[in-house]
Amino acid sequence: xxxxxxxxxxxxxxxxxxxxxxxxxxxxxxxxxxxxxxxxxxxxxxxxxxxxxxxxxxxxxxxxxxxxxxxxxxxxxxxxxxxxxxxxxxxxxxxxxxxxxxxxxxxxxxxxxxxxxxxxxxxxxxxxxxxxxxxxxxxxxxxxxxxxxxxxxxxxxxxxxxxxxxxxxxxxxxxxxxxxxxxxxxxxxxxxxxxxxxxxxxxxxxxxxxxxxxxxxxxxxxxxxxxxxxxxxxxxxxxxxxxxxxxxxxxxxxxxxxxxxxxxxxxxxxxxxxxxxxxxxxxxxxxxxxxxxxxxxxxxxxxxxxxxxxxxxxxxxxxxxxxxxxxxxxxxxxxxxxxxxxxxxxxxxxxxxxxxxxxxxxxxxxxxxxxxxxxxxxxxxxxxxxxxxxxxxxxxxxxxxxxxxxxxxxxxxxxxxxxxxxxxxxxxxxxxxxxxxxxxxxxxxxxxxxxxxxxxxxxxxxxxxxxxxxxxxxxxxxxxxxxxxxxxxxxxxxxxxxxxxxxxxxxxxx
Amino acid sequence: xxxxxxxxxxxxxxxxxxxxxxxxxxxxxxxxxxxxxxxxxxxxxxxxxxxxxxxxxxxxxxxxxxxxxxxxxxxxx
Numbered sequence: 001x002x003x004x005x006x007x008x009x010x011x012x013x014x015x016x017x018x019x020x021x022x023x024x025x026x027x028x029x030x031x032x033x034x035x036x037x038x039x040x041x042x043x044x045x046x047x048x049x050x051x052x053x054x055x056x057x058x059x060x061x062x063x064x065x066x067x068x069x070x071x072x073x074x075x076x077x078x079x080x081x082x083x084x085x086x087x088x089x090x091x092x093x094x095x096x097x098x099x100x101x102x103x104x105x106x107x108x109x110x111x112x113x114x115x116x117x118x119x120x121x122x123x124x125x126x127x128x129x130x131x132x133x134x135x136x137x138x139x140x141x142x143x144x145x146x147x148x149x150x151x152x153x154x155x156x157x158x159x160x161x162x163x164x165x166x167x168x169x170x171x172x173x174x175x176x177x178x179x180x181x182x183x184x185x186x187x188x189x190x191x192x193x194x195x196x197x198x199x200x201x202x203x204x205x206x207x208x209x210x211x212x213x214x215x216x217x218x219x220x221x222x223x224x225x226x227x228x229x230x231x232x233x234x235x236x237x238x239x240x241x242x243x244x245x246x247x248x249x250x251x252x253x254x255x256x257x258x259x260x261x262x263x264x265x266x267x268x269x270x271x272x273x274x275x276x277x278x279x280x281x282x283x284x285x286x287x288x289x290x291x292x293x294x295x296x297x298x299x300x301x302x303x304x305x306x307x308x309x310x311x312x313x314x315x316x317x318x319x320x321x322x323x324x325x326x327x328x329x330x331x332x333x334x335x336x337x338x339x340x341x342x343x344x345x346x347x348x349x350x351x352x353x354x355x356x357x358x359x360x361x362x363x364x365x366x367x368x369x370x371x372x373x374x375x376x377x378x379x380x381x382x383x384x385x386x387x388x389x390x391x392x393x394x395x396x397x398x399x400x401x402x403x404x405x406x407x408x409x410x411x412x413x414x415x416x417x418x419x420x421x422x423x424x425x426x427x428x429x430x431x432x433x434x435x436x437x438x439x440x441x442x443x444x445x446x447x448x449x450x451x452x453x454x455x456x457x458x459x460x461x462x463x464x465x466x467x468x469x470x471x472x473x474x475x476x477x478x479x480x481x482x483x484x485x486x487x488x489x490x491x492x493x494x495x496x497x498x499x500x501x502x503x504x505x506x507x508x509x510x
Numbered sequence: 511x512x513x514x515x516x517x518x519x520x521x522x523x524x525x526x527x528x529x530x531x532x533x534x535x536x537x538x539x540x541x542x543x544x545x546x547x548x549x550x551x552x553x554x555x556x557x558x559x560x561x562x563x564x565x566x567x568x569x570x571x572x573x574x575x576x577x578x579x580x581x582x583x584x585x586x587x
Contacts, residue, residue: 132565133565133568133569134569274543274544289544290568293544294544294547294567294568295564295568297544297547297548298548298551298562298564298567298568299564301548301551301552301555306545306548310544342545
């Protein structure tokens with residue numbers, strides 16, 4: 001991130017704060033929009049013009065649909081948005097396959113995709129479809145432009161829905177210590193996930209000991225364990241990167257009293273592939289579910305068609321990431337996994353299959369994690385032959401005696417994965433202790449101050465009380481959190497080659 | 511609140527009808543997943559002898575909205 005970009009971000013924050021003091025709703029929204037456009041202008045005026053043009057065209061189409069929900073207008077809107085996406089995102093790689101130096105090759109190199117295009121185009125599409133479905137949405141042109149260009153989400157989501165954003169654009173801004181504490185903590189948590197965990201997993205402790213080198217620089221082929229660990233390691237790296245980004249975006253908005261849709265909900269604790277897809281990149285997977293899968297699946301009432309719809313929807317989900325066969329394979333793979341899981345569910349529901357519940361849950365969790373790890377190989381591989389070579393190693397028994405990565409890679413990857421699951425388990429236990437404490441406290445209210453008499457003294461109750469205190473009095477965390485944030489900004493300003501510019505957020509590429 | 515529509519949702523989703531009301535949606539009922547959604551459509555069409563278009567189905571994001579759609583098709587609920 002350059003000093004210029006940091007200056008713009010600081011200006012955006014100042015304008016947003018200034019907007020808080022504006023009484024008139026229109027005036028406040030106008031100032032917010034100026035801040036959003038100022039932010040987007042970091043990437044150039046041409047991109048900004050395109051965003052404004054897309055916003056105005058989609059607003060006009062939305063107004064027509066509001067007056068008359070005609071399928072013709074809807075298809076026109078879908079076609080225009082898909083064409084925009086296709087031109088900038090999918091056309092260049094197709095043109096590049098031609099002769100070097102030819103006009104289409106030159107054109108391919110001249111087309112540069114505006115940042116966040118895939119995200120704000122999907123927001124526009126959801127608006128048009130929602131209006132067609134006669135949802136009560138009545139944005140002004142200012143509000144719609146704000147929705148499309150909302151600066152925390154314009155670069156990489158979460159993909160918002162107008163129905164959720166509109167009431168928030170209209171509400172009186174409120175400064176609350178709760179919003180401030182939760183927001184700052186989430187920003188710091190996101191920074192830690194991105195700058196520390198994702199960064200370390202990508203580059204490793206030693207040269208060649210990170211996930212990136214594991215995929216790109218391995219000579220002499222991978223061992224079976226290497227492939228599984230690279231898949232799992234890349235999954236965690238991507239999670240720390242994108243969930244970290246999402247924390248920062250959702251936290252920043254929360255500081256200003258705005259709530260955005262969540263993007264991740266502990267996806268690696270999922271016990272089935274279906275559950276995983278309600279917890280990973282949720283704003284996009286719910287978009288695909290609502291606007292592609294549902295209408296497609298409802299076209300026929302047969303189970304085989306439902307399965308086809310799942311595979312088609314997931315393939316499109318993969319293709320959304322970019323024009324690469326590996327993304328198509330990634331999406332199709334997950335479609336097939338979901339269908340196999342669904343058919344398995346239908347089969348087992350007919351059989352009385354007595355298995356201990358805990359054992360079954362553990363097996364289902366492990367199987368889901370392994371299936372997801374294989375999927376990440378497809379996602380990250382440079383091309384299909386690269387993916388095939390890695391998958392071949394995973395399914396060749398003799399490859400399991402071979403280890404291609406430096407020792408530090410195994411220690412690092414296994415260490416971070418185990419630490420993550422330990423933290424998740426620890427968090428669950430602390431949450432349980434807190435609930436116990438709160439239940440006990442409620443039972444003894446209003447006499448109780450800290451420890452309910454009947455339950456004290458007990459170590460578990462003490463831990464529950466401490467956790468409850470720290471979780472309730474969030475502002476206690478604010479001081480240390482602001483120090484970390486300040487230190488990071490100081491570092492970013494003093495060394496212009498801040499970590500952000502060295503490793504951009506992965507999802508800004510999509 | 512337990513009526514024919516709530517009972518139908520409860521039967522298909524295999525949940526207690528007392529846990530459902532007009533505001534219930536896939537976000538509040540975890541059994542209401544994408545597979546169950548299709549079973550619901552088939553069950554509604556069979557029970558109330560109606561045919562639902564894709565647009566009508568897409569609008570049924572809560573039990574209340576399903577009720578509204580069915581009433582607009584002259585189903586007594």
